[in-house]
Amino acid sequence: MKRRAVFLDRDGTINVDVGYPDRYDRIRIFPCAFEAVRKLNAAGLAVVVVTNQSGIGRGYLTEADLSDIHRRLESDFKAAGARLDGIYHCPHFKGSADPAWDADCDCRKPLPGLARRAAADLGLELEGSYMVGDKVEDIRFGLAFGGRPVLVLTGYGEASRDALRREGVVPAHVAPDLGAAADWILDREREDGPAGRR
Numbered sequence: 001m002k003r004r005a006v007f008l009d010r011d012g013t014i015n016v017d018v019g020y021p022d023r024y025d026r027i028r029i030f031p032c033a034f035e036a037v038r039k040l041n042a043a044g045l046a047v048v049v050v051t052n053q054s055g056i057g058r059g060y061l062t063e064a065d066l067s068d069i070h071r072r073l074e075s076d077f078k079a080a081g082a083r084l085d086g087i088y089h090c091p092h093f094k095g096s097a098d099p100a101w102d103a104d105c106d107c108r109k110p111l112p113g114l115a116r117r118a119a120a121d122l123g124l125e126l127e128g129s130y131m132v133g134d135k136v137e138d139i140r141f142g143l144a145f146g147g148r149p150v151l152v153l154t155g156y157g158e159a160s161r162d163a164l165r166r167e168g169v170v171p172a173h174v175a176p177d178l179g180a181a182a183d184w185i186l187d188r189e190r191e192d193g194p195a196g197r198r
């Protein structure tokens with residue numbers, strides 16, 4: 001039986017958005033994030049980070065820098081008893097000086113490439129899965145893979161709420177932060193029952 005997932009944006013959702021951090025010591029994780037992930041783990045949901053990292057294509061950090069950041073992020077969550085089932089990123093930047101990253105890719109949110117890749121790797125049911133993020137592109141991404149997108153008001157969330165209204169894009173829910181988003185998701189799971197038994 002395939003599991004549903006909660007996809008999480010990184011900057012502005014899990015941690016303070018400082019713009020293209022190139023070292024882990026620049027990452028400040030929101031205190032509510034650990035408990036939120038623990039609760040989602042306990043509910044049997046996969047928790048998968050999906051992050052646009054055009055800073056690689058722009059030459060602000062390398063793939064090695066990003067791997068190091070994500071290894072430490074996973075290990076800090078693990079130390080707090082929380083499991084990240086995967087971290088997927090888009091390194092591309094149209095117009096990059098490095099031809100390796102200069103691409104019209106299908107993995108930059110709001111395009112659903114990262115969700116599809118994670119679903120294939122981890123055996124996820126995308127329909128009815130969740131996406132939590134602070135930007136318009138996160139909400140559009142959640143809709144693009146057939147999921148339930150939740151806007152958090154941390155990071156760029158307040159400005160994104162206004163932009164979503166202007167654009168007529170409606171998230172499934174708006175939550176103050178990742179902790180409240182996780183609680184809303186757990187309520188939906190209790191209503192729906194596990195994937196495959198609806």
Ligand SMILES: [Mg+2]
Pocket residue numbers: 009010011012013017133134135155
């Ligand atoms: Mg963000």
Ligand SMILES: [Zn+2]
Pocket residue numbers: 090091092105106107108
């Ligand atoms: Zn990409």
